[in-house]
Amino acid sequence: MISKAKSTRDVLLSLVSTFVAFLLLTPLISGCTGAMKYYTRPEFSVSSLKRIAVLPLENYSTDGYAGEKIRKAVITEMLSRGVDVIEPGEITRALNELKVQSRSSLSVKELQGMQKMLGVDAVLTGSVESFGMSTGISATYPEVSIHLVLLDAGSGTILWSVWRTSGGANFWTRHFGAEGASLSETARKVVKGAIDTLF
């Protein structure tokens, strides 16, 4: 008798646990955004990169200084990987002397002018698509999305291109209100993740 009662309870328990497991797993597996893709020119080797110029990034976000914040993070990250980066003030001076109209989208002629002036192998440019706190259905989370492009200073060809985003709130933040990464931490992480694809 005890065995029968126990067996029924066990079956019911296993059913309930299966259902709960399904419900718990579903939020984890859903939201199937494809993996971040990037491009590296086949004949390009990062070891040939000795000196680069990081141009001011185009800022499409609501934060007026997002472009500069990400640019600084990119410079720091490149320097930490052993690549010599031209001082931002020197770049501004070169852009002024070359009378560049759009600082984020240089023509091949302008790139060649920069190469002559600053002695750089490549120019890193790009844009910040989002930089700020976004509100989801149940949580607020930092959202940072960037696009970085490395251009060959001599020919103007694209050597490397990457688009990266931080994504939304994680499972623990959404369901248990766990404290997620701050906006600055997220930005650093996104920049690091993007630069990692180059090295």
Place this chain on the structure above:
Amino acid sequence: MKENIRQIRRSRLSQAKMYNGYIMTDKRYLRMKLLRNSFLLGAILIVFAGSGCRSGGVSTFHVRQDMDFSFIKRVAVLPLDNLTNERFAGDIVRQMVISELLATGLVDVVVPGEVVAAVDKLGTRSISSLTADQIKSLGSTLKVQAFILGSVEKFGETRIGNTTAPEISITLMMADASSGSIIWSATRTTGGASFMARHFGARSDTMSESVLKVVREALNTLMKY
């Protein structure tokens, strides 16, 4: 009375059998089996109905069947028309298109600055209304086989019930640089939070992820060719 109850229990136990290590009667076993199957079916249905990989977006595309796309090795992405209230929607989607095209590894993309310089040189007022001759002229200047042009029709958050979710709608086209004719076009719209996101707090796409998804899905219709 007690004896009667004992007899009933004894008779039931005598009918009981071992099922998967549990002692049950046939009737109870079948009932449990039915219950278990309906639970599993329910759970599977919920997963399918509300999974994040739903094909909720709307997509239409056209490809010129007599066209051989393998000759296209280098393309230029023109600035997209921004038909939204979001100031940089066109630029954001354009950057994404460039990034995704490069990531496929199938085509080389002209530096955006070079495209701007060539368009300026052409002296055209609107990039959205280029004539076939202008496209041909741009093609020879930039040494490309095709152009990507298009527009962003919707870019922002939309409110559905008590939740908000990204809503994006784009149209991308490819123009043949030698003839100036449109050889591919795709419209892709996505929007709204999934069932699981709305009801169970599942992860929903951020704005950037939605843009990526829309662009990737639109370009995928071209990559097949």
